[in-house]
Amino acid sequence: MTKTLCPYCGVGCGLEVIASHGSWKVRGDRDHPSSLGQVCVKGATILESLDRDRLLYPMFRDRLDQPFRQVDWEEALGRMVERIQTVRANQGVDALCLYGSGQFATEDYYVAQKLMKGCLGTNNFDANSRLCMSSAVAGYIQSFGADGPPCSYEDLELTDCAFLIGTNTAECHPIVFNRLHKHRRQNPALKLIVVDPRATPTAQVADLHLAIQPGTDVDLLHGIAHLLLRWDQVDEAFIRAHTTGFAAFAGVVQHYSPEVVAERCGIAVDALETCARLWGASQRVLSLWSMGVNQSTEGTLKCRAIINLHLLTGQVGRPGAGPFSLTGQPNAMGGREAGGLAHLLPGYRSVKEPTHRAAVETFWGLPAGRISPYPGRSVWEMILGLEAREVGFLWIAATNPAVSLPDLERTKRALLQSPFTVYQDCYIPIETTDYAHLLLPATQWSEKTGVMTNSERRITLCSSFQPPPGEARDDWAIFAEVGRRLGFREQFRFTSSAEVFAEFVQLTAGRPCDMTGLSHERLAEKGALQWPYPAGDQPVEPRASARLYTDLRFHTPDGRARFAALHARGLAEPPDAAYPYILTTGRLYGHWHTQTRTGRIEKIRKMHPKPFLEIHPRDAQTLGLQQQDWVEVRSRRGMARFEVLITKAIAPGVAFIPMHWGALWANQAEANALTHAEADPDSLEPELKACAVQLVPIQQNL
Structure with a gap:
């Protein structure tokens, strides 16, 4: 038996591969602390892609x-x-x-x-x-002085309020979602807030779903901060002792009243107030985000605006709480x-x-x-x-x-x-x-x-x-x-990857990601371990820290976290009369990125046989579209064609397409034929999640 890791998403599920009658079988590794034996369909079928269409020679x-x-x-x-x-x-x-x-x-x-x-x-x-988590990197560095998510998956079972924004966790990080959902079933008092323009499988089980307009995340986050300050639901002692920039931040968010934010975001004032009350009343708020936050021309600010809320309420460095970016790969x-x-x-x-x-x-x-x-x-x-x-x-x-x-x-x-x-x-x-x-x-x-x-x-x-x-x-x-x-x-x-790793970890000595106590041999013996994991003579495991900043000292010169005091900028390409719809993109449960692996697995192809475009019934009526009609999507850069899926799970004025289909797998169905390359000025991450488009019905079935 070989212990390894699923090579798909950033959840990092442990796998066991077992020899069986001349071939291999795969199953979840129950000893792996991240996934506890769970595995999604991608991990369960990974072996089926290994010998398909391989490049064998230069x-x-x-x-x-x-x-x-x-x-x-x-x-x-x-x-x-x-x-x-x-x-x-x-x-x-x-x-x-x-x-x-x-x-x-x-x-x-x-x-x-x-x-x-x-x-x-x-x-x-x-x-x-760069297309995935560079905004999270920039956000952590600017707010905390160093990169690195400060939380652990065990916080999923310790939180009393999970705030998910820009992440369809149920489909894109399914084992993380399974752990959170199981904890919620066992602890009904846990509140789940989901912020997403679509009623995704993640949003459908939320206590509160805020279906904001794409590009209004910072407005929403500043609006929550405005209410927490108005209601005096902040941790003043933490702010004084462990942060800088609070006065400037408070000056910015005073402009984000509930009425202004509700109008910009396309939500009700009472929904915004409910969200702020849930955050303010919770002792352990865990925020989770992914591409819906990062892939934006203001992705770094979105990340920092999330962190601002944690700093405002002292929700950092303790069990069940903290700002937790979910990596994609x-x-x-x-x-x-x-x-x-x-x-x-x-x-x-x-x-x-x-x-x-x-x-x-x-x-x-x-x-x-x-x-x-x-x-x-x-x-x-x-x-x-x-x-x-x-x-x-x-x-x-x-x-x-x-x-x-x-x-x-x-x-x-x-x-x-x-x-x-x-x-x-x-x-x-x-x-x-x-x-x-x-x-x-x-x-x-x-x-x-x-x-x-x-x-x-x-x-x-x-x-x-x-x-x-x-x-x-x-x-x-x-x-x-x-x-x-x-x-x-x-x-x-180097003659082996073990030698490479042994050299690399020496360069982490004394750094925030210190791994000098790790080697291939130790990982093989002890299993998966978290950093920081410095070298030392302590014989007792674990040496690692499950959470960062438990001492409330940050990697800034003065040891204090930084509030971000910046206004929302909105979309780089908002809709207009010529291109009246906002197109957003995303992933599906079974597929992975551009289908290099999953497109070669029959079970997954049957799960997701073809691309599609989601639109709201109101928009379908305006355009004269019926279910399974075809539509041409046009942006200022290109076009693509999709079969229509009419659903109330998406907000009016917004359309959604999955990003997995390239020219190899479908005809004229490339999501990025439509997207623009405008990027966040700090992280240089492009705004892949939103662009302005036209929707033009096609008569013939393509």
Whole structure:
């Protein structure tokens, strides 16, 4: 039996894989403290995708209009290294870009940072986590002085008020929701508040559902704060002793009266007041959020506005309470720890900080000044760089930007302009393979050993249990081999992922995410463990802290948390006469991202056979639409076509489509053909959740 982790969402459910008559079976790991043996349909069917449509050998073509031909690794790596050296010489290191993934193990992330930011001297490494949780990262850093969700899943069973905003937890993080829902059934006094424009499965079981208009989250959160202040339901002692910026914050929220907020949000005043009373009366408020908050041009402010409410009422650092961002991918947290965004360095460091750069350069044995003091290109800036002919080498690994990036037609045109694109992944075809010159076969879950960190900062060793197919190699091993061939042999002497992890954790010493007490061997012996987990001689487990900030000291220079005092800005692209509807996007229970895995699993395809568009009956009547009619959705950037699902579960004036279908799985059903690339100025996370559209009925059944 092999213990491992489900490779889908950020819940991080433990799995056990058992050999059975020449094949494998999978089940939930009852000893894993995050999931307690539970597993959703994605985890239960994961084995069915492992041998489908695998990329087995390196493939190359000179031009995108040519077919691929199989090559060996020697030729593939030789072409890569030659291209990198040519671009370095002719354009400089800023023309080199690597776009990675929350599907990476931490070891993959770490070696990629060492190669790009250290040895090559460019911070142009970004990950698809930019589209997922970079707003939460920015929010935690600005409010608390450091990244890291301060809560644990055990808080789900300890809270007396769960406030869920911008998260359809029942479908997107189902085991988290199962734990919360079970606790609620056993404790009827627990109150569940859900904020979502749709009556999702999560909202349908709430005590209070606030169906706000998209883009009005900050108005709502400031409105709750306004009422708590008016009613004097705040923790003044906590505010005085442990925060700064309160006066400015109070000055902002005085402008968010119940009447103003109710009108902006499209809800009743008494619903807003009920929400504020539930928060104010609760001793242990646990807030949960995900993409509906993060994917916004004011995503960082939304996160900080949630944290503001916790600071206002002293709901931080204690059991059952706190602001808890749910990450979207299995190792998005591990990427944050390893420095896996364009402005980060390993160990929760910033490329902007001279002492941080110097510490990493010394540790990596590199000359002073090698690491650039400027943030690298975010993924959208990579697209802009392709358009401007400034990017000469693009390396994409374990992600599918030809479906997942915003303003998709523009993205595709930019990818077509790339002089040399390497695509490193497990499957073929994937939509992004159409834009690659060189394909590299990578191992995936089941074939590689490494660690992943889930949303509650719990690190699990994911052990391999079968050999790689064909000539597939681990991502970290590919990065390391390229580094050696570029002349950095001393920096890439790793022979195993355990050696990589052992080096990485040394860079976390004394940092907020200290993991110096961890190793592959300890994780194999003790099971999944949370950070911080510093080295020491204490023989008794656990050394980790289930919660952060239990001493009410934060990672700011003065040890105090920061209130955010900023007004709501609203949507970057609100509806108007030409584009009168707000389109929002989201995930479905069975599918995962762009269907790279789940689209190859028959049971899941039957659960979700085709894309659709949800609209309210009032809008359907206005447009003359019946159930299962077809509609063309048009934005200022593109169009897509969907079968109509008429439902009262969505607010009038708002339409919803799932984001999973790319060109490989359906015709003209790409959500991101419609979305725009306007992004949060702090987190650079695009506003994938809302754009203005037209809805045009189609007569023929497509």
